[in-house]
Amino acid sequence: MAGEALGKDLGKGLGKPGQLDFPRPLTTVDVAIFTIRDDRLQVLLVRRPAGEGEPFPESLALPGGFVDVAKDRDLAACAARKLKEKTGVTSPYLEQLGSWGSATRDPRGWSATHAYFALIPEEAGELSADARWFPLSGGRLKEKLAFDHGEILSTAIQRLRNKVEYTSLPAYLMPAEFTLPDLQRVYEIVLDRPLEKSAFRTRILSADMIEPVARMRRGPNRPAQLYRLTKGREPVYFVRTFNPPE
Amino acid sequence: MAGEALGKDLGKGLGKPGQLDFPRPLTTVDVAIFTIRDDRLQVLLVRRPAGEGEPFPESLALPGGFVDVAKDRDLAACAARKLKEKTGVTSPYLEQLGSWGSATRDPRGWSATHAYFALIPEEAGELSADARWFPLSGGRLKEKLAFDHGEILSTAIQRLRNKVEYTSLPAYLMPAEFTLPDLQRVYEIVLDRPLEKSAFRTRILSADMIEPVARMRRGPNRPAQLYRLTKGREPVYFVRTFNPPE
DNA sequence: CTAAGTAAGTTGGACTGTACAACTAACTAT
DNA sequence: ATAGTTAGTTGTACAGTCCAACTTACTTAG
Numbered sequence: 228m229a230g231e232a233l234g235k236d237l238g239k240g241l242g243k244p245g246q247l248d249f250p251r252p253l254t255t256v257d258v259a260i261f262t263i264r265d266d267r268l269q270v271l272l273v274r275r276p277a278g279e280g281e282p283f284p285e286s287l288a289l290p291g292g293f294v295d296v297a298k299d300r301d302l303a304a305c306a307a308r309k310l311k312e313k314t315g316v317t318s319p320y321l322e323q324l325g326s327w328g329s330a331t332r333d334p335r336g337w338s339a340t341h342a343y344f345a346l347i348p349e350e351a352g353e354l355s356a357d358a359r360w361f362p363l364s365g366g367r368l369k370e371k372l373a374f375d376h377g378e379i380l381s382t383a384i385q386r387l388r389n390k391v392e393y394t395s396l397p398a399y400l401m402p403a404e405f406t407l408p409d410l411q412r413v414y415e416i417v418l419d420r421p422l423e424k425s426a427f428r429t430r431i432l433s434a435d436m437i438e439p440v441a442r443m444r445r446g447p448n449r450p451a452q453l454y455r456l457t458k459g460r461e462p463v464y465f466v467r468t469f470n471p472p473e
Numbered sequence: 474m475a476g477e478a479l480g481k482d483l484g485k486g487l488g489k490p491g492q493l494d495f496p497r498p499l500t501t502v503d504v505a506i507f508t509i510r511d512d513r514l515q516v517l518l519v520r521r522p523a524g525e526g527e528p529f530p531e532s533l534a535l536p537g538g539f540v541d542v543a544k545d546r547d548l549a550a551c552a553a554r555k556l557k558e559k560t561g562v563t564s565p566y567l568e569q570l571g572s573w574g575s576a577t578r579d580p581r582g583w584s585a586t587h588a589y590f591a592l593i594p595e596e597a598g599e600l601s602a603d604a605r606w607f608p609l610s611g612g613r614l615k616e617k618l619a620f621d622h623g624e625i626l627s628t629a630i631q632r633l634r635n636k637v638e639y640t641s642l643p644a645y646l647m648p649a650e651f652t653l654p655d656l657q658r659v660y661e662i663v664l665d666r667p668l669e670k671s672a673f674r675t676r677i678l679s680a681d682m683i684e685p686v687a688r689m690r691r692g693p694n695r696p697a698q699l700y701r702l703t704k705g706r707e708p709v710y711f712v713r714t715f716n717p718p719e
Numbered sequence: 720c721t722a723a724g725t726a727a728g729t730t731g732g733a734c735t736g737t738a739c740a741a742c743t744a745a746c747t748a749t
Numbered sequence: 750a751t752a753g754t755t756a757g758t759t760g761t762a763c764a765g766t767c768c769a770a771c772t773t774a775c776t777t778a779g
Binding site: 669671672675676691692693694695696713715 | 738747
Binding site for chain 1: 572
């Protein structure tokens with residue numbers, strides 16, 4: 228297998244013999260970046276390059292790539308760098324999702340990726356040329372992805388949905404100012420089911436995660452109070468989930 | 474720094490030039506293995522070897538080590554292998570905890586570890602010679618650990634405590650047969666606070682995660698019903714946490 | 720100017736599950 | 750027999766959701 232062939236010569240030429248003289252897996256970082264656009268949850272994907280020797284040429288994939296031991300202090304910095312490169316966003320909600328490593332996931336050899344997931348508001352930043360938003364319908368992506376990115380993305384969606392049941396994560400998908408019905412709609416989009424208005428309001432308002440601003444949103448009917456995220460607020464964990472379906 | 478010096482020559486000597494011709498981080502797997510012993514939560518630690526060039530000689534550390542690209546199919550298999558080597562246990566509760574990677578965590582160079590956490594019953598398996606159980610008091614370990622293992626362990630404890638609030642994880646710490654008060658005691662040990670007896674019983678019994686066996690535990694007072702884990706049961710998630718402290 | 724329409728936000732009763740505390744049950748030891 | 754201990758149950762209070770009806774504040778059509 229490719230992994231072993233490549234591996235054999237890695238790690239030679241060290242000062243001290245023995246200790247570190249064995250093949251090393253490839254190390255990458257991938258990021259599942261979510262936003263809400265057109266009333267749907269969407270994920271950012273890039274098209275893989277077509278060059279000679281490239282695995283999965285022209286396939287869609289999560290943004291990511293090799294850890295650069297010269298540039299990247301640590302894994303989170305590497306993920307933040309990739310996010311910045313693709314979206315221009317610098318301070319998103321960024322959480323580690325897990326890691327996937329095996330002999331077979333990359334044809335170039337034994338490789339391990341550290342996966343992150345990020346939530347950003349729609350209007351944030353400017354997309355890089357090779358990146359595009361893809362909608363998820365029913366918590367699924369139509370397109371097939373390179374490597375095991377399909378599996379990673381599924382896990383990310385599952386984790387997001389799961390946490391939305393009992394945390395304030397959707398707040399990180401909102402623009403700077405938003406109304407409570409806006410926020411409820413985002414919860415409903417991610418969970419793909421309707422929520423109770425009154426229970427939702429009590430819960431969110433008593434969580435001390437958002438604060439009213441002076442303005443109201445005016446429209447063709449009753450104006451709605453605008454809110455913003457409470458500054459520097461960590462995500463809030465509720466002690467109960469929204470009542471689960473069925 | 475050592476990492477760069479070492480890194481410079483890694484990845485040379487490949488068949489194809491260019492593409493994979495850059496330094497690779499070290500890749501390791503570490504496992505935080507928990508059990509309940511003497512009415513306390515305990516974690517398994519090993520003493521690092523004392524050889525020349527070994528980092529943190531004779532320090533305590535989580536069991537773990539380099540991924541072996543020849544032996545290990547994937548990361549979970551690598552974690553399971555290390556668990557087996559240290560405890561003899563083959564089918565524990567094993568969950569990925571996260572990954573830690575940076576230029577500085579290992580003096581030998583840029584390295585990334587994939588951390589797992591495992592729950593095993595006390596009587597399971599035979600410990601390897603270099604491994605010992607260490608009690609945690611108040612969710613803390615007294616001893617200092619090698620690398621960033623202190624941080625990893627803290628995260629593992631936090632994750633365990635957090636999940637115990639709303640899942641059936643402690644069931645994996647139990648022996649084959651146990652009583653409901655036994656199980657409650659384990660929940661209380663991990664959470665470090667008392668729980669309501671009646672609410673606890675209703676919750677556990679209605680979760681369909683354990684089933685009564687024919688026997689009772691007899692003692693100096695009223696006998697207690699013995700239960701066992703429902704076969705092949707995934708962990709159960711409750712829709713409410715136990716009511717949080719304060 | 721009024722009436723109809725719509726979305727924001729509130730209110731109240733039914734229901735579910737925990738908190739707390741008192742209770743009964745089953746055994747041992749003296 | 751009686752006291753002691755732990756297993757297990759019961760009942761009332763309370764918190765928060767569920768569900769549905771309600772009020773409020775605005776726009777638009779006639």
